[in-house]
Amino acid sequence: MTIFSVQSTIFSRASVVLLSSNGFKRFSFASSFSSSAVYSPPLPKMKKRRYPIVSAVDIGGVTISRNDVVRDDDPTNNVPDSIFSKLGMQLHRRDKHPIGILKNAIYNYFDSNYSKKFEKFEDLSPIVTTKQNFDDVLVPADHVSRSLNDTYYVDSQTVLRCHTSAHQAELLRKGHTRFLVTGDVYRRDSIDSTHYPVFHQMEGFCVFSPEDWNESGKDSTLYAAEDLKKCLEGLARHLFGSVEMRWVDTYFPFTNPSFELEIYFKEDWLEVLGCGVTEQVILKQSGLENNVAWAFGLGLERLAMVLFDIPDIRFFWTSDERFTSQFGKGELGVKFKPYSKYPPCYKDISFWISDSFTENNFCEVVRGIAGDLVEELKLIDQFTNKKGMTSHCYRIVFRSMERSLTDEEVNDLQSKVRDEVQKKLNVELR
Numbered sequence: 001m002t003i004f005s006v007q008s009t010i011f012s013r014a015s016v017v018l019l020s021s022n023g024f025k026r027f028s029f030a031s032s033f034s035s036s037a038v039y040s041p042p043l044p045k046m047k048k049r050r051y052p053i054v055s056a057v058d059i060g061g062v063t064i065s066r067n068d069v070v071r072d073d074d075p076t077n078n079v080p081d082s083i084f085s086k087l088g089m090q091l092h093r094r095d096k097h098p099i100g101i102l103k104n105a106i107y108n109y110f111d112s113n114y115s116k117k118f119e120k121f122e123d124l125s126p127i128v129t130t131k132q133n134f135d136d137v138l139v140p141a142d143h144v145s146r147s148l149n150d151t152y153y154v155d156s157q158t159v160l161r162c163h164t165s166a167h168q169a170e171l172l173r174k175g176h177t178r179f180l181v182t183g184d185v186y187r188r189d190s191i192d193s194t195h196y197p198v199f200h201q202m203e204g205f206c207v208f209s210p211e212d213w214n215e216s217g218k219d220s221t222l223y224a225a226e227d228l229k230k231c232l233e234g235l236a237r238h239l240f241g242s243v244e245m246r247w248v249d250t251y252f253p254f255t256n257p258s259f260e261l262e263i264y265f266k267e268d269w270l271e272v273l274g275c276g277v278t279e280q281v282i283l284k285q286s287g288l289e290n291n292v293a294w295a296f297g298l299g300l301e302r303l304a305m306v307l308f309d310i311p312d313i314r315f316f317w318t319s320d321e322r323f324t325s326q327f328g329k330g331e332l333g334v335k336f337k338p339y340s341k342y343p344p345c346y347k348d349i350s351f352w353i354s355d356s357f358t359e360n361n362f363c364e365v366v367r368g369i370a371g372d373l374v375e376e377l378k379l380i381d382q383f384t385n386k387k388g389m390t391s392h393c394y395r396i397v398f399r400s401m402e403r404s405l406t407d408e409e410v411n412d413l414q415s416k417v418r419d420e421v422q423k424k425l426n427v428e429l430r
C-alpha cells in the first residue's frame, strides 16, 4: 500500500481518491463505475478577482489569449484565471528549477543508455482535444475523469490535458516511434501538501519491430514487458541509487499488461510511475499493426519532492529566492533546507450542501480567493438531519510560505470564502 500520495498517475485502479464527501468514491478504472460520473455544473465565473488578469500567454512561440481559454460565453468552460496564468510557465524547461533538474537527469539516463536516441518533446501545447486526451488512448466514454468535476474544459471538445498520454497517438501518427514527452498537466483536485491543480508529467514511448523480438525467441508482449521493466529499474537506480523496488500489476485503459513501479523509501512503498505494453488498437490506429510498444508515465513533482526533500507542492511555484537559490543546474538530489515555517491559521466553515455540491468545486472557490495562501482543506465533520439535509464542516488551513499572515488578512479571506461559497455553490451557510 502506498501511503505517500503525491499526484502521479490517475488512471490506475490503485488510485482511490475521495472526490466529494457525499460518500462518493472514485475508483479510477475499477471494474464498476457504472453511472458514477459526478455531474458538477461549472462554477459561475468570478466577478472580483484576486489574481491580476493575465491577458495572454506564450506557449512555444504561440500566443494564446485569455479570451480563448477563459470563456464566459461557453457553459462548459470551467477554466479560472488562476489556471490560465499557469499555462505558459513551463517549469520543466527551467534548468535550475527542481522540476527541470529532474527532467534533465531523466534525459541523461536515456541518452547514455540507449544508442538509438529517444526524441524529446517538451513544448507541445497543453490545450488538446477530448479526442487526444481520452478517445485516442481508449479512455471509456463514461469514465469519471471525463467529468467537469475532474478536468478543465475550454469547451465541450477541448480540454487542458490531464496527462501527457494525450500526445501518444498524435506523435505515432506523425511517424515518431521512440520519444519522451514532458509537460504541464491540469486536474481539478483536493487541496493539501501534495496536490496542486497543475503539475508535470513525463511520458515515455518505445516501438519495437519483429526483428527486435524474433531473435530473442520470445513472444512480442513478453519481450516488450521485459525491456520496459529493465529500462525503468535502471532509471529508478539512476535517480535514487540502489533502492529496493517492486512491480505491482494494475490496470490502465491504454496498456495491457499494466504495471506500477514502487520503491522502498523512508520505510514505505512509494508508487513512482505507471506503465505497460501499449494496447494493440492504439498502434493499429497509427498504421503500426505489426509492431509492439511499451509506454510509461511519471509524475515529476512526486519524484522531486522525495529527491529534494520538498515538503509542500506549492514551493514549486514560488519565486522566493530563499527557495530558488538552493537549486543549481545539474544538481540532482540537493536537500532543500526549510528557511522558516510561518504559523498556520485555521478557519472552519459549515454549510448545508445541495445535490450538485462537489468538493472539487469548493476547492476551486477557495483557491480562487486565497491562491497559494491556502495549504489544506479537509472535511472534519458531516451529518444528515431528520429532514435529509446534509451538513459539511471543513477546516481551511491558511499559511503563507513566504511570510506571517495577519489576523485581519485571514479574516478577510475567510469572509470572502463565505460569500463566494454561498453565491456559487448553492449551499446554505450555518
Ligand code: DAH
Binding pocket: 008, 009, 010, 011, 012, 162, 163, 164, 165, 203, 204, 252, 254, 255, 274, 275, 276, 294, 295, 296, 297, 298
Ligand atoms: N497517463 C497515466 C496517468 O496519468 C500514466 C500512465 C500510465 C502513462 C501507463 C502511460 C502508461 O504511458 O503506459 O495516470
